[in-house]
Amino acid sequence: MSRFRTLPKVELHLHAEGTLEPELAFALARRNGIELPFASEAELRAAYDFTDLQSFLDLYYATTAVLWTRRDFDDLLWAYLQRSAEQGLQHVEVFFDPQAHTVRGVAFTDIVDGLGDALTRARTELGITGGLIMCFLRDRPVTEAARTLDEAATRLDALLGVGLDSAEVGFPPGPFAEVFARAAQLGLRRVAHAGEEAPASSVLEALDTLGVERIDHGVRALDDPHLVERLVREEIPLTVCPLSNLRLRVVDDLARHPLPAMLAAGLKVSLHSDDPAYFGGYVGDTFDAVARSLGLDDETAALLSRNAVAGSFATAERKTELLTAIERWLTGPR
Ligand code: ADE
Ligand code: ZN
Numbered sequence: 322m323s324r325f326r327t328l329p330k331v332e333l334h335l336h337a338e339g340t341l342e343p344e345l346a347f348a349l350a351r352r353n354g355i356e357l358p359f360a361s362e363a364e365l366r367a368a369y370d371f372t373d374l375q376s377f378l379d380l381y382y383a384t385t386a387v388l389w390t391r392r393d394f395d396d397l398l399w400a401y402l403q404r405s406a407e408q409g410l411q412h413v414e415v416f417f418d419p420q421a422h423t424v425r426g427v428a429f430t431d432i433v434d435g436l437g438d439a440l441t442r443a444r445t446e447l448g449i450t451g452g453l454i455m456c457f458l459r460d461r462p463v464t465e466a467a468r469t470l471d472e473a474a475t476r477l478d479a480l481l482g483v484g485l486d487s488a489e490v491g492f493p494p495g496p497f498a499e500v501f502a503r504a505a506q507l508g509l510r511r512v513a514h515a516g517e518e519a520p521a522s523s524v525l526e527a528l529d530t531l532g533v534e535r536i537d538h539g540v541r542a543l544d545d546p547h548l549v550e551r552l553v554r555e556e557i558p559l560t561v562c563p564l565s566n567l568r569l570r571v572v573d574d575l576a577r578h579p580l581p582a583m584l585a586a587g588l589k590v591s592l593h594s595d596d597p598a599y600f601g602g603y604v605g606d607t608f609d610a611v612a613r614s615l616g617l618d619d620e621t622a623a624l625l626s627r628n629a630v631a632g633s634f635a636t637a638e639r640k641t642e643l644l645t646a647i648e649r650w651l652t653g654p655r
Pocket of ligand 1: 336339374486488514517595596
């Protein structure tokens with residue numbers, strides 16, 4: 322059993338669509354009368370051999386086509402929450418990609434209501450808190466993002482914030498500045514993927530043009546010492562996903578992942594799973610994989626969890642509760 326199983330964990334970088342396991346993908350395909358371009362679950366799983374982010378995104382968007390109804394989105398996230406509860410998950414801020422569904426004709430409200438149903442149940446049955454962060458697809462037109470924000474404006478009760486994801490190289494953050502400014506006016510928190518495949522300048526541009534409070538990935542920030550200094554000074558959280566970086570070949574070996582260098586630089590790094598169904602591990606598995614490849618003592622594991630709490634959008638009361646639980650894990654009997 323994992324040494325870190327009972328360490329309270331917070332997921333800040335988790336795509337709902339990236340939790341779609343092959344078994345559920347086929348079950349939903351049958352339920353909705355959809356043909357997946359794979360003969361079996363094993364054949365689908367065998368296709369998880371990615372060469373870069375785009376090769377993954379092609380498959381990710383193809384399989385999300387099985388998601389249609391409010392119940393589908395509920396079933397998807399509930400399966401993730403149950404599985405992650407067993408690995409010590411306490412709080413999760415869930416990314417989702419509405420445009421991947423609304424362009425196919427799925428109703429925006431069915432997506433947020435279905436995901437919301439699962440989060441409500443998680444709170445009462447599993448003690449897990451959380452919220453939803455709606456991501457704009459950076460490789461689709463800004464006008465489509467603006468229309469998506471219009472829909473979100475009618476459902477602000479259901480959302481914590483907005484993010485930016487999908488193909489990074491060739492799709493800089495700048496053009497989304499106005500959409501993000503309006504999201505801020507609506508009271509939404511702001512985060513963005515940056516410095517995953519694109520260079521450190523992408524992180525700088527996300528900070529300066531979108532006003533983001535967290536950077537998702539940010540591993541390439543290390544290439545720019547001035548940027549690192551700023552991220553440290555401004556205590557910008559970086560949500561790092563080592564298993565994702567390995568499977569998308571951002572790094573060629575987990576043992577050479579920049580996580581130790583990021584911690585040594587004083588960056589506010591935390592550990593997450595990104596798209597766990599595709600990358601070989603949920604949040605607890607991620608702690609275990611880091612421990613195996615890079616070494617992870619209890620103090621550092623607790624620091625990574627503490628950083629996630631501090632960088633989260635949880636209430637002050639919930640943050641105190643989580644920080645207390647982490648200290649109890651570190652100092653008490655397990
Ligand atoms: N969408 C889902 N996972 C992603 C990732 N790792 N990077 C960018 N967009 C994504
Ligand atoms: Zn991501």
